[in-house]
Amino acid sequence: MGRWKPDTSGRLERAAFELYLENGFAQTTVQEITERASVTTRTFFRHFADKRDVLFVGHDELRERVAKTIAAAPPAWSATKAAASGLNIAAAALQISRDEAQDRRSLITATPELRERELIMFAAVAGTISEALIARGVEDRAARVVAEAMVAAFRVAFEYWGEHPERELPQLVDEALDSLKEAFAPFGN
Amino acid sequence: MGRWKPDTSGRLERAAFELYLENGFAQTTVQEITERASVTTRTFFRHFADKRDVLFVGHDELRERVAKTIAAAPPAWSATKAAASGLNIAAAALQISRDEAQDRRSLITATPELRERELIMFAAVAGTISEALIARGVEDRAARVVAEAMVAAFRVAFEYWGEHPERELPQLVDEALDSLKEAFAPFGN
DNA sequence: ACAATGATGACATCTGGTGTCGTGGCGTGG
DNA sequence: CCACGCCACGACACCAGATGTCATCATTGT
Numbered sequence: 001m002g003r004w005k006p007d008t009s010g011r012l013e014r015a016a017f018e019l020y021l022e023n024g025f026a027q028t029t030v031q032e033i034t035e036r037a038s039v040t041t042r043t044f045f046r047h048f049a050d051k052r053d054v055l056f057v058g059h060d061e062l063r064e065r066v067a068k069t070i071a072a073a074p075p076a077w078s079a080t081k082a083a084a085s086g087l088n089i090a091a092a093a094l095q096i097s098r099d100e101a102q103d104r105r106s107l108i109t110a111t112p113e114l115r116e117r118e119l120i121m122f123a124a125v126a127g128t129i130s131e132a133l134i135a136r137g138v139e140d141r142a143a144r145v146v147a148e149a150m151v152a153a154f155r156v157a158f159e160y161w162g163e164h165p166e167r168e169l170p171q172l173v174d175e176a177l178d179s180l181k182e183a184f185a186p187f188g189n
Numbered sequence: 190m191g192r193w194k195p196d197t198s199g200r201l202e203r204a205a206f207e208l209y210l211e212n213g214f215a216q217t218t219v220q221e222i223t224e225r226a227s228v229t230t231r232t233f234f235r236h237f238a239d240k241r242d243v244l245f246v247g248h249d250e251l252r253e254r255v256a257k258t259i260a261a262a263p264p265a266w267s268a269t270k271a272a273a274s275g276l277n278i279a280a281a282a283l284q285i286s287r288d289e290a291q292d293r294r295s296l297i298t299a300t301p302e303l304r305e306r307e308l309i310m311f312a313a314v315a316g317t318i319s320e321a322l323i324a325r326g327v328e329d330r331a332a333r334v335v336a337e338a339m340v341a342a343f344r345v346a347f348e349y350w351g352e353h354p355e356r357e358l359p360q361l362v363d364e365a366l367d368s369l370k371e372a373f374a375p376f377g378n
Numbered sequence: 379a380c381a382a383t384g385a386t387g388a389c390a391t392c393t394g395g396t397g398t399c400g401t402g403g404c405g406t407g408g
Numbered sequence: 409c410c411a412c413g414c415c416a417c418g419a420c421a422c423c424a425g426a427t428g429t430c431a432t433c434a435t436t437g438t
Contacts, residue, residue: 004386115309175330228418382437383437400420
């Protein structure tokens with residue numbers, strides 16, 4: 001038996017998530033979280049950069065998977081098709097942990113502070129995708145624009161998923177990307 | 190002569206902007222700002238929601254102008270063309286106050302806290318454009334996707350403007366939108 | 379057995395942000 | 409011309425998030 005209970009990080013994460021859902025994000029203090037997890041408040045900030053961070057752990061890892069997927073796409077594929085394959089991985093992952101993902105989503109959309117953080121995360125995803133496209137030979141600025149636009153489509157699909165939880169996220173993403181293609185088709189500009 | 194010096198809000202805004210540029214955003218305390226503006230710290234928070242807010246005043250007004258421009262676009266125009274006209278207004282406005290806009294841009298990109306706020310602002314712009322498109326008869330989800338994607342393009346152009354201040358922002362926005370059209374052209378999907 | 383390591387507790391402190399009440403100049407209506 | 413209410417700000421108290429620093433002690437490796 002160790003000096004302290006094991007899995008401090010996990011205990012903090014669960015305690016925080018529970019309390020955020022029970023009482024709301026703003027109404028939850030770090031002290032309450034650490035009391036439930038039986039650590040000091042100082043320890044909380046050793047594991048998470050701030051109160052919001054606890055809701056965004058694991059996204060870095062998912063981003064890596066997206067990047068690898070794009071890198072592994074057949075070289076013949078267009079930039080948009082390669083990027084779309086990456087976004088599909090992310091959508092599928094979220095679809096698997098649907099209920100938890102939706103709970104987190106509700107919290108985030110209800111809290112401006114968390115929305116800000118979410119947007120930073122999506123921006124990071126766009127940055128990663130952009131790099132992956134550049135690695136495939138896409139010109140710099142075009143890569144950035146395409147990555148940002150496609151992440152934007154993903155974001156809209158993700159929002160819509162919150163309003164229609166019974167739908168499947170990967171399909172919603174496909175539909176959003178189709179909207180893009182339709183809107184920017186060369187006629188009707 | 191009034192009981193207090195006039196234009197408290199303006200004095201605070203200028204003092205804050207100056208100090209942010211002189212010492213950096215994080216290194217500047219609200220107390221320093223209010224001392225320079227000769228008010229109490231409590232007064233600062235009566236005029237601005239938080240320390241970051243001071244750098245984003247006036248954007249609501251610009252957003253309104255964008256919305257009105259889109260609403261006033263010829264009904265025959267496509268959604269993308271109408272939205273583009275709105276973005277051009279914004280780009281032109283920023284181009285006019287180029288130096289100040291670039292100073293603000295530098296500050297924001299250098300400060301994660303401010304980037305978050307900037308993204309919220311762009312999200313608000315996308316929301317406004319989305320509404321304007323819906324008012325023109327565009328279907329809801331398509332409007333959201335198009336608005337977000339085009340704002341994303343604007344954002345990339347704006348970033349690029351920071352790296353190439355001698356270029357003209359409106360033209361950079363056009364180029365970014367062209368990238369979008371090219372990427373989502375129906376061949377090569 | 380002993381030293382290095384590393385996670386945590388304990389304590390102090392700073393700063394952003396909010397609630398509340400008092401105060402006095404200004405404008406409006408009688 | 410006076411009285412009244414409004415409104416911006418000062419003054420004060422207070423909370424919570426976040427950070428720096430040092431002590432502590434199980435674990436691990438030698």
